[in-house]
Amino acid sequence: MKQLSVFLENREGRLSDVLRILAENNINILSLSLADTSEYGMLRLLVSEPEAGRKALREQDLSATLTEILAVKMPHEVGSLQRILTILCDAGINIEYMYALCTGTSEAALAIKTSDPEVALNVLERSGVDMFII
Amino acid sequence: MIWNETKECMSRDEMTALQSARLNKVVNRVYHNVEYYRKKMQQAGLEPGDINGIEDIEKLPFTNKDDLRDTYPYGLFAAPQSEIVRIHASSGTTGKATVVGYTRRDIDVWSECVARALTMAGVGKGSTIQVAYGYGLFTGGLGAHYGAEHLGATVIPMSTGNTKKLTTMMEDLGATSIACTPSYLLHIAETLEAEGRIPNIKLKSAICGAEPWTEAMRIQIEEKLHISAHDIYGLSEIMGPGVACDCIYHTGLHIYEDHFLPEIVSPETLKAIADGETGELVFTTLTKEGIPLIRYRTKDLTSIGYDKCECGRTLARISRFKGRSDDMLIIRGVNVFPSQIEAALLEMGETSPHYIMEVDRIDNLDILEVKVEVEDRYFSDEIRALESLTRKIERTIRDAIGLAVKVKLVEPKSIERSMGKAVRVIDKRKL
Numbered sequence: 001m002k003q004l005s006v007f008l009e010n011r012e013g014r015l016s017d018v019l020r021i022l023a024e025n026n027i028n029i030l031s032l033s034l035a036d037t038s039e040y041g042m043l044r045l046l047v048s049e050p051e052a053g054r055k056a057l058r059e060q061d062l063s064a065t066l067t068e069i070l071a072v073k074m075p076h077e078v079g080s081l082q083r084i085l086t087i088l089c090d091a092g093i094n095i096e097y098m099y100a101l102c103t104g105t106s107e108a109a110l111a112i113k114t115s116d117p118e119v120a121l122n123v124l125e126r127s128g129v130d131m132f133i134i
Numbered sequence: 135m136i137w138n139e140t141k142e143c144m145s146r147d148e149m150t151a152l153q154s155a156r157l158n159k160v161v162n163r164v165y166h167n168v169e170y171y172r173k174k175m176q177q178a179g180l181e182p183g184d185i186n187g188i189e190d191i192e193k194l195p196f197t198n199k200d201d202l203r204d205t206y207p208y209g210l211f212a213a214p215q216s217e218i219v220r221i222h223a224s225s226g227t228t229g230k231a232t233v234v235g236y237t238r239r240d241i242d243v244w245s246e247c248v249a250r251a252l253t254m255a256g257v258g259k260g261s262t263i264q265v266a267y268g269y270g271l272f273t274g275g276l277g278a279h280y281g282a283e284h285l286g287a288t289v290i291p292m293s294t295g296n297t298k299k300l301t302t303m304m305e306d307l308g309a310t311s312i313a314c315t316p317s318y319l320l321h322i323a324e325t326l327e328a329e330g331r332i333p334n335i336k337l338k339s340a341i342c343g344a345e346p347w348t349e350a351m352r353i354q355i356e357e358k359l360h361i362s363a364h365d366i367y368g369l370s371e372i373m374g375p376g377v378a379c380d381c382i383y384h385t386g387l388h389i390y391e392d393h394f395l396p397e398i399v400s401p402e403t404l405k406a407i408a409d410g411e412t413g414e415l416v417f418t419t420l421t422k423e424g425i426p427l428i429r430y431r432t433k434d435l436t437s438i439g440y441d442k443c444e445c446g447r448t449l450a451r452i453s454r455f456k457g458r459s460d461d462m463l464i465i466r467g468v469n470v471f472p473s474q475i476e477a478a479l480l481e482m483g484e485t486s487p488h489y490i491m492e493v494d495r496i497d498n499l500d501i502l503e504v505k506v507e508v509e510d511r512y513f514s515d516e517i518r519a520l521e522s523l524t525r526k527i528e529r530t531i532r533d534a535i536g537l538a539v540k541v542k543l544v545e546p547k548s549i550e551r552s553m554g555k556a557v558r559v560i561d562k563r564k565l
Contacts, residue, residue: 009544009548014545061546065513113515
């Protein structure tokens with residue numbers, strides 16, 4: 001799954017600028033995570049049309065790239081996150097970062113950037129973990 | 135006190151005669167020993183015999199920092215390497231440093247000039263002086279050190295970077311004088327003041343240089359530390375600190391013009407400017423053996439006057455510096471050209487060459503921040519990768535300019551593109 005990553009300076013209104021550009025281009029946001037440092041922020045978005053989103057942002061001189069991430073379905077149960085991480089860990093895969101995304105009533109979901117997306121996808125599927133494919 | 139009354143209090147006629155004789159000698163020296171100058175003079179249809187006195191100075195070609203770059207490293211040396219006892223270097227406009235060499239006699243002349251300056255600041259035999267300029271390729275540390283030793287003072291070679299040790303030794307060893315940059319001295323003063331340690335020190339004077347400072351700053355330093363603070367000027371191309379210094383009357387910096395012939399020219403027309411008018415300071419070294427320079431354009435803007443000073447010296451005086459005619463910045467005493475940073479970024483190749491330097495003075499210490507645009511192809515969505523890129527850029531720039539720098543990544547195209555000469559520098563310091 002493609003994640004749209006945007007570099008944001010810590011300036012007033014920058015986040016809102018990004019959201020406005022996406023809205024104007026009719027791109028829906030499924031989930032987002034904002035990592036911040038003292039100087040800049042990293043906005044990570046799962047959107048309906050990642051390619052179009054990137055194009056629109058770049059046209060407005062924003063630094064935006066697409067990153068391969070995994071979107072993993074996760075039952076609303078105690079220990080389910082831990083179970084997923086154990087699978088990845090046993091396969092020797094590092095997690096660069098992760099965040100939760102659109103949670104329904106019966107199941108939650110997780111966006112994970114791993115050191116090796118292909119292997120991660122493989123081991124998770126072999127272990128019977130459901131994935132979102134957009 | 136005057137260190138060398140014969141030279142510092144000469145009549146104008148005597149000085150002119152001395153300068154003329156020395157100019158003739160140095161022109162002969164470069165003509166016969168430096169191919170670069172010989173060619174330049176030949177192109178101008180000049181022979182050493184055409185220069186009979188300082189009134190002929192305008193016939194001679196100028197020398198720029200770029201001439202030193204083009205002849206790097208030894209092209210302008212007028213003495214064989216076997217005669218060179220010391221090398222110093224300063225920032226070049228891009229990449230390579232500017233290298234200068236000194237014969238034993240050059241070191242003696244330099245020590246003499248620094249001794250004259252220190253004497254102006256009341257330093258003498260029996261004084262204890264902390265030299266808190268950087269020791270190394272930079273001329274500040276060793277230049278002040280040799281001059282103070284020549285004078286017979288007790289020298290404490292502090293170098294830079296450890297304020298705690300410096301202030302402790304200042305108290306414990308009863309230092310009576312200090313040589314450092316004015317902003318650093320103000321920082322030291324404020325540290326001592328905050329800790330209530332001013333009554334513990336025996337400091338009487340300071341010799342500050344390597345960066346421009348204001349009269350207000352001098353008074354602030356003097357009042358905080360109860361000392362007399364003096365402005366010492368110099369540049370490695372000409373010699374190092376000790377080309378000029380102000381006396382206790384603080385009415386301009388006395389140039390040791392028996393060794394350095396000053397001119398003030400218009401940076402645009404390169405024609406002489408009337409005394410008292412602001413222009414670019416140009417020096418011809420009159421006694422230098424290692425790397426004598428003819429009409430070297432310092433790019434420093436000042437004015438000159440020749441009337442006798444209250445202190446008794448008849449040496450020409452230049453006013454406090456009014457800026458530069460190029461884009462060189464002096465940050466914590468280090469000369470920095472924006473082009474050096476640009477060259478370093480391009481060479482590193484992992485960032486866009488769009489940058490802006492912001493210089494500020496916080497707690498009397500200069501801070502250099504460089505904003506660099508992130509480019510899509512170097513952009514990562516991992517903070518760790520961006521931080522490592524930031525550190526790498528910081529290291530690259532630090533290696534290029536010899537100064538710690540803080541790098542801040544900014545959005546693409548956020549640095550203004552100018553139609554003409556790009557604005558690369560924002561200097562927020564109030565100098």
